[in-house]
Amino acid sequence: NAGVMQNPRHLVRRRGQEARLRCSPMKGHSHVYWYRQLPEEGLKFMVYLQKENIIDESGMPKERFSAEFPKEGPSILRIQQVVRGDSAAYFCASSQAGIYGYTFGSGTRLTVV
Amino acid sequence: GESVGLHLPTLSVQEGDNSIINCAYSNSASDYFIWYKQESGKGPQFIIDIRSNMDKRQGQRVTVLLNKTVKHLSLQIAATQPGDSAVYFCAENMGQDQGAQKLVFGQGTRLTINP
Numbered sequence: 001n002a003g004v005m006q007n008p009r010h011l012v013r014r015r016g017q018e019a020r021l022r023c024s025p026m027k028g029h030s031h032v033y034w035y036r037q038l039p040e041e042g043l044k045f046m047v048y049l050q051k052e053n054i055i056d057e058s059g060m061p062k063e064r065f066s067a068e069f070p071k072e073g074p075s076i077l078r079i080q081q082v083v084r085g086d087s088a089a090y091f092c093a094s095s096q097a098g099i100y101g102y103t104f105g106s107g108t109r110l111t112v113v
Numbered sequence: 114g115e116s117v118g119l120h121l122p123t124l125s126v127q128e129g130d131n132s133i134i135n136c137a138y139s140n141s142a143s144d145y146f147i148w149y150k151q152e153s154g155k156g157p158q159f160i161i162d163i164r165s166n167m168d169k170r171q172g173q174r175v176t177v178l179l180n181k182t183v184k185h186l187s188l189q190i191a192a193t194q195p196g197d198s199a200v201y202f203c204a205e206n207m208g209q210d211q212g213a214q215k216l217v218f219g220q221g222t223r224l225t226i227n228p
Contacts, residue, residue: 004156031214040121042202042218043157056215091156095214100145100164100206102216104156 002027004094004105005074012111013082021077021108025094031055032075033093033102034067043091049075050097082112121200125225132193134222136186136203143205147216148177148188152199160188160201190224198226 005024013019025032031050035043045059049069060067064082069075079086089109093102126132138146144165149157163170163177163186170177176189186203200223204216 033214033216035218042221045215045217048215100214101147101159101162102214103159104149106156 004029004092004103006090006092006105006108008108009106010109010111012113014113015083016081019079019082019086019110019112021079021090021092021110022074023077023092023094023105024074025092026103028096029094029103030097031095032069033095034075034077035091035093037089037091037107046077079110082110084112086110087112121221121223123223123225125227126193127227128195129192132190132197132224134188134190134201134224136188136219136222138184138186138203138205138219139217140205140207141181141184143207145206145214146177146179146186147204147206148175148186149202149204149218150197150199151202151221157202193224193226195226195228198224200224 004026007022033048034046036046037043047060047067048056051069052071064080066078089107091104091107093104095102147162148160150160151157161172161175161177163179168179174191178187190197200221202221203219206214207217208214
């Protein structure tokens with residue numbers, strides 16, 4: 001079991017470009033969660049998805065950010081027209097339906113220059 | 114001792130001593146709590162969890178205590194080792210439905226083990 005896989009591990013984007021972060025959940029997990037972490041801070045909830053459905057996006061900024069978890073393939077967190085303030089570590093976690101507890105991936109560290 | 118730094122509270126203990134990390138949670142309706150350990154450059158790693166119908170749970174070298182009256186959670190680590198140095202986060206589940214989780218994380222505490 002490979003665990004939660006995130007790629008890329010590091011991503012550098014210029015201001016105004018798009019960033020795409022990918023997350024493959026653990027085998028058998030149908031729930032995916034995205035969190036953002038600024039240096040020396042805790043993890044902030046962004047969005048919770050099940051296959052083809054967004055369940056809770058209360059932590060997502062209203063503009064430029066979107067997430068999807070298609071029927072086939074990984075979950076994608078997309079940030080359009082990145083700004084310096086988007087620089088952070090983005091973590092994905094997954095869980096099984098009806099089972100408490102997340103497993104986290106190793107994160108994608110986004111740097112906007 | 115324990116001190117508050119610019120961002121993360123910090124706890125320094127001697128190797129071999131026991132450590133206690135505290136956390137206040139916000140929602141009296143939260144039904145599930147987890148402690149995670151995060152090492153530099155890595156994702157959070159599950160340590161131990163506890164449901165709200167319990168007040169204590171023990172694992173290997175770790176114990177979690179839950180005091181619902183004052184909405185307080187603590188993590189006790191026995192006989193600390195250098196590998197215990199990390200940032201520790203508590204998280205509470207604010208999901209509204211069984212299985213619909215939404216973990217909200219606390220601020221975190223940096224634990225440093227001194228040789």
